[in-house]
Amino acid sequence: MLKIYGSPRTSAGRCYLMLEEVGVPYETVALDMMEKREHKSPEFLKLNPNGKVPCLIDGDFVLWESLAINYYLAEKFKPELLGAEVKERALVQQWSTWALVELQPPMVDIIIQTMFVPADKRDPAIIAKANEKIPHLLAILDKSLSGKTYLVAEKVTLADLNAASVVNIANTVKIPLDGYANLAGWFQRIKERPSFKKFVDLRK
Ligand SMILES: N[C@@H](CCC(=O)N[C@@H](CS)C(=O)NCC(=O)O)C(=O)O
Structure with missing residues (x-):
């Protein structure tokens, strides 16, 4: 197993x-x-x-x-999650990498500063920089989802799951998704998947 x-x-x-x-x-x-x-x-x-x-x-x-x-x-x-042909597979890779390499680090910076660094040792500049970066990145995701159900294909791919696993941190770092209608709609679709519901439960 x-x-x-x-x-x-x-x-x-x-x-x-x-x-x-x-x-x-x-x-x-x-x-x-x-x-x-x-x-x-x-x-x-x-x-x-x-x-x-x-x-x-x-x-x-x-x-x-x-x-x-x-x-x-x-x-x-579940190889269908990787995309149907070479360009789809490349885009799945693109969004998965972007989520981890671009979107996740400023969110993790906020988590580290606010949850792990003692209050007297916090660096407000790190938090401010992260808070400045995140909305710009979320706007990229939001715009890319305009008129689309999922990030890459008409059905869910690994790109959606990997990206949603990072977007899910927004709640923890108190970044509202309200201003991003496409992103919020997409995230809601992913949240309705049984796998995501279980993931959320497991994290409680
Ligand atoms: N790039 C790695 C990051 C893994 C990572 O940083 N894991 C953290 C927990 S969220 C960890 O094990 N930290 C322990 C340490 O850095 O000593 C991945 O995505 O798997």
């Missing part, structure tokens, strides 16, 4: 979303990352030398990086 390391409330969350989407049974290993720092244990570092979650085990195959894991799960269990 597949095994996923990392809690659904971490970067592993999008892999849980994908595991639910493809509908295969899986085991979970929630490491104690705070007190015991199990993600830095010699045993875990043998699996992921970066000492980070998620990490997926499929038999004797070990894979880390949430995006790579989601591509693997799609390829193996």
